[in-house]
Amino acid sequence: MGMRYHSRRYGKGPRQVLAIHCTLAHSGAWRGLADAMGAGLTINAYDMPSHGKSPDWDGTGDLHDLVTAWGHDMLSEPMDVIGHSFGAIVALRLAAEAPARVRSLTLIEPVAFAFVAADDPAKVEEYRQRNLEFDAAMQAGDKMQAARSFNRNWGNGVPWDQIPEQTRQYMADRIEFVAGSAPAVQRDSIGLLKPGALDVIKCPVLLIEGDQSDGTIAAANSAIQRRIPQAERVVLEGAGHMAPITHPKKVATEIRRFLDAV
Template identity: 40%
Template sequence: MSLHLREWPGNADRPALALHCAMGNGSYWRPIAADLADLVQVTAPDMPGHGKSPDWDGAVDYHTAVTREAAALIQRPLDLIGHSIGATVALRIAVAAPEAVRSLTLIEPVLFAAAKDPDADADMEEIRTLAETDPAEATRQFLSVWGGLDWASQTEAGRSRLIRQIALVNAGNMALVHDSANILRDGGLEGIDAPVLLVMGGNSPPVIPAIADALAARLQDVGRATVPGAGHMLPITHPKQVAELIRLNIERA
């Protein structure tokens, strides 16, 4: 599989890789890439089944497929940025190959296994089971918490695309809810020596700060930032603030 890549002008001597959320695509990093162009050159792949990339072939579990494709893009140490599931992929790469990461910015990482929250787990399980009988309603429910968009305003084509992608959300659940990827293994987070920044929205679901607490407790060099008034989709709704926070972390490296 070869992912569709989006790349914007920037400092070619310092590459950065940005990984998007479920049901998104790499294009939403454009304003952030523009704000960071003096510092880094941002490349953003579309995940399998998203944007202009090919569909997931199902040969390996979804989180592993995304991680392998993203890791294959790293040719030298770089600044790694991820949002939502993209942040969990970035963290998985950093745990497996800390030498490949100059700085690590994790925006709303949805690694639910790090901070077991019965309500969040129940919500994800409800979406998983509902998707088997009513994928449209499962998609609407998922987006009401994690999507930050108005379902009613979506075009028919847009809704169809999102409904297809709910299967990919569920395919990633074993890694996110049960840590099937073993991201939280002993010594893994502790082995990351690059500066890490955990970014969240002030209006995000309560499980997000709980996850940040759990991750921060194990990381060597970590900062935290909250964007007031923002929700889970803050790279889209608050790109200026997010870009400034990413800049601060990159400059620490």
């Protein structure tokens, strides 16, 4: 297991949910969604390495392996699993590795770029072009500029200069996490694209995206849906990549409807 992670719970209901946050956030990002989900649930969330109150990733080993290992530890019984962005890729892997412990799977804005590369290479090239500034900043060692570029592409729309300085520094200090996640997200180092890897997922699956999101996300959900035939897909009007934070009630309404049918 290695480092001990920090976790928190929302609610006291009998139905157990595991929620995995996005890059540069923390488990507290689920508070609004948890409040909007209503009674009957306990939402269990953990801080990924270098996020929130969990210890920093020391750069050794595979980052996705570590985040997933913590997820397996939290997944102590059959749960409804929800993941957002990078957290959605972790959630998808958990469902593939422990299908008996995943009662249902909700993927919000999954950054499944390796899936897009396999199915729609032109969309990946669009994504690469949009991220040239981020790549250049990382190569130059300018973490603050890299965080600014990353936030512009994947944030909630708040201009960088209006974000509190402490939050900007939080993101800059953790921007190496993005590079650490690249093997899994962009090159499928975790093997989810291998033939039959997702066939074991028989539980109900919900794919959520915002209609204001990067087109790569729509392509990612399409690619996942092709591999998981029972997956249902929902597009949220007016929402972008950070929908669980910017539109928690809309997201909660769809997830609650989904869970009530499971």
